Amino acid sequence: MLKIGDRTFRSRLLLGTGTFPSVDVQREAVKASETEILTFAVAKMNMDDDDDDLVAELNSDSFSMLPNTAGAKTAEEAVRIAKLARASGLSDMVKVEVIGDDQTLLPDAVETYRATEMLLEEGFITLPYIADDPVLASKLEELGAHAVMPGAAPIGTGRGILNPLHLSYIVAQSQVPVIVDAGIGAPSHASLAMEMGADAVLLNRAISQADDPVKMAEAMKLAIQAGRLSYEAGRIPVKRFAKASSPQEGVPFYG
Ligand SMILES: CC(=O)[C@@H](O)[C@H](O)COP(=O)(O)O
Numbered sequence: 001m002l003k004i005g006d007r008t009f010r011s012r013l014l015l016g017t018g019t020f021p022s023v024d025v026q027r028e029a030v031k032a033s034e035t036e037i038l039t040f041a042v043a044k045m046n047m048d049d050d051d052d053d054l055v056a057e058l059n060s061d062s063f064s065m066l067p068n069t070a071g072a073k074t075a076e077e078a079v080r081i082a083k084l085a086r087a088s089g090l091s092d093m094v095k096v097e098v099i100g101d102d103q104t105l106l107p108d109a110v111e112t113y114r115a116t117e118m119l120l121e122e123g124f125i126t127l128p129y130i131a132d133d134p135v136l137a138s139k140l141e142e143l144g145a146h147a148v149m150p151g152a153a154p155i156g157t158g159r160g161i162l163n164p165l166h167l168s169y170i171v172a173q174s175q176v177p178v179i180v181d182a183g184i185g186a187p188s189h190a191s192l193a194m195e196m197g198a199d200a201v202l203l204n205r206a207i208s209q210a211d212d213p214v215k216m217a218e219a220m221k222l223a224i225q226a227g228r229l230s231y232e233a234g235r236i237p238v239k240r241f242a243k244a245s246s247p248q249e250g251v252p253f254y255g
Pocket residue numbers: 015016017039040068070154155156157158181182183184202203204205206
């Protein structure tokens with residue numbers, strides 16, 4: 001089970017809503033993915049509009065909501081967005097997202113740290129989105145963050161895990177869940193993250209922008225399950241030279 005704060009989940013796939021071709025496709029993809037946690041940008045929601053497709057879609061007891069603070073450029077803005085989400089009854093679990101650069105959409109480490117600190121003081125369950133920086137991940141954990149969310153690659157690039165070594169450091173040192181977030185492009189990327197020992201994967205565009213988002217949602221679900229099973233099974237070590245599978249001695253010679 002995936003445990004974040006005091007909550008437990010069977011699924012290790014967190015799915016970003018938005019950027020789907022339609023609400024119907026999104027609904028079917030969510031179902032196929034078997035996700036239990038949906039994330040969405042609070043800034044894009046129309047909280048006062050009951051007819052807002054996204055609000056209606058998310059108004060379900062079947063999912064845990066993970067509002068994110070996308071759009072925030074400072075810690076103060078992130079806190080304001082998170083408080084709005086909590087006051088609207090969405091969730092007190094928040095993905096802390098403070099972007100520091102408009103082109104790369106990489107997170108601002110300083111503001112993310114400050115926002116996490118402030119949100120923890122306000123009693124939120126915090127999941128900060130960070131670059132693949134083991135030092136920052138460890139400082140956030142010390143601060144009390146409930147999970148860390150290192151990016152595989154910049155948001156929406158679909159490049160997969162750019163720095164497996166840094167990710168392996170984060171996985172090895174972390175006592176809180178490591179949720180690989182952003183930049184996943186294919187099921188093999190998600191599976192690798194899980195094989196490396198990540199606790200979960202958060203993704204959006206790899207599913208929402210696939211030719212067939214519903215089929216891709218199922219592929220991602222299976223890849224994450226397979227990667228997790230592989231991690232638990234313990235893969236063989238990589239060897240430099242060949243190792244025969246069958247005996248090399250005493251084999252009859254028929255030549
Ligand atoms: C929805 C969400 O939270 C995204 O910002 C997230 O980071 C996913 O990124 P990808 O679209 O690259 O999977």
